[in-house]
Amino acid sequence: MAESPPDDVSTKETNPGLQSSVSIETCPGMEETDDRGNEGEKTKEIIIVDPDTEELDMNHQKIGRLENLEPLTKVERLYFRWNLIKKIENLESLVTLKELELYDNQITTLENLDSLVNLEILDVSFNRLREIKGLDQLHKLKKLFLCANKISHIQNLCHLKDLTLLELGDNKIRVIENLEGLENLKCLYLGKNKITKIENLDSLKMLEMLSLQSNRLTKIENLDSLTLLDQLYLSENGLTKIEGLERNVEISTLDLASNKIRVIENIEHLSKLEEFWLNDNLVGDWTSVQNLTSNKKLVTVYLEHNPVASDPSYRRKLKIMLPWLSQIDATLCR
Template sequence: MEDENGAQEAAGGGERELDLSNSHLHDLEDVPIAGTLTALDLTTNRLKDIDSRILALTGLTSLCFRQNLLPDASVVAEFQSKGVLEDLELRDNQLKQLPDLTGFHKLRRLEVSYNQLRSISGLLSLGTSNPLEELYVAANKITKIEGLEDLVQIRILELGSNRVAKIEGLETLQSLEQLWLGRNRISTVENVGHLTNLRQLSLQSNRLECMRGFEECVGLEEVYLSHNGISRLEGLGTLTRLKVLDVSSNRLEKIEGLDSLGQLEDLWLNDNSIDSWEGIYESLQGPRQSLTTLYLHNNKVAADPMYRRKCMEILPNLGQLDANYTRRT
């Protein structure tokens, strides 16, 4: 026996989902667009505008316009479904500014990475009490973190591969769990101490010379700081929940500051300047039992003929050393 929704759909012949991804479409002129659609996927086509029939849909909850040729998305403000749309993806187009999002009261996920945006201040149009939880704005031309003060429910913020020089504008984001700021121009870790729910922090490929600044983010489980200019491991004493620490491709000369990391599982130290075993055993006592993955290649210490054996002696539960799995007899 059909449930009520199923009976209504069958009676009306209404289509709920339409997947037109990878269809090489230049327009939708010959494509039927059912007025009953709730999900539409237009990934990887050659579309330069949004068909007026899409604007007229009233029950659309998910729209993916990924990898097309949109130069402008201002017509999004005319969506008849703005009151119910939950997922909007405009990734990999040619957008130079965000559309007006006034009235999008149920939007939970917004993806606008790989465009030509210079500002995200337009996010203020979402208004207060919006439910946005995920925001992706990677690989644009953003220079300043702004317009986020009303996004109090946001959990994931992706701003990697932009031109951001300062961490700011996050004061109200108490629910933030993931912060991705890799490949920017940040030289100081600052203004994140209030983010006590933060689980993942990525600042790889920036301009950091010091890793202090996130000591109060005691919920951190993963920290990524590779490809910076960090010369010392520090500021880790309070991060007792840390499971992954990536400080590869920096300027470290020794291993230290890991005493309290009793849950650390993955430690990436490759491509640094660690040239001696002196102090390594003592420094790894904190995570000695928990560490299962260690990367140390491209340090002078890794040239030791006894390198593999010594690492396994220090870390009894090591399962992977560099790119190789270890075997114990």
């Protein structure tokens, strides 16, 4: 497993806490999309060649408008990545549609989706949305991708009972709220926002993956009800202590990189822990590192860019202390 670095270009695809079907780091951001579609740029029309197709791929075609889709009576998957679409429209006849991808366009509003009653996957990442709305009839929705927009509030989602994945990374969200009713949610991505507190997650009993990287957190708290949590990503925050994980005994991946933590503690009970990323912190005492000897299933440990890593015998000491390790930082153990 690769290191969990900060939330910037250097992360690429190495950090699953910042990924869903797309990667925030490897695709163009809002600044780039705003430069496209200038006045006078010629856009293309959608031409249907096979009305019986179940999948239509129109990625990167300079499509300017959703239109001429009425002949598609059997279509289940529509892909319109990297186009110049400004409005969601003219989809009323596509009742068979299960997946709609509008990633990286110029859409400002979620609208005109009511007829898509069989939709299971909706991706409107890298657009210009400011509000979550217009999803009232999408009761079969399982995966919703809204990363890299300008959304400031989590709202209008509680009716999506079948939702298993929600991607809201790289927005302007300050408060975790209004997630009640998402009883089947397994993956929640909230990285790269402005969140100051872990809260209001008690109803998410089925949650297995939580990403809160690159926010403004100062404390690990309010995770007691997430007893099925398997992956927790909290890098690039202001955390000073490892705490609040008493009931999260299923965790196998714990990412606390790039915080202000001085002591490795309160994880001895995590008997299933395999990946522990604590690089770029303030751990300077080998006695603290000794606490990892209780975690017998550890495979990978990242401690580089901590004071202990400046020890000339750093790798040797760590391997002697934890002989079951397969990887120390980015290098496999011999």
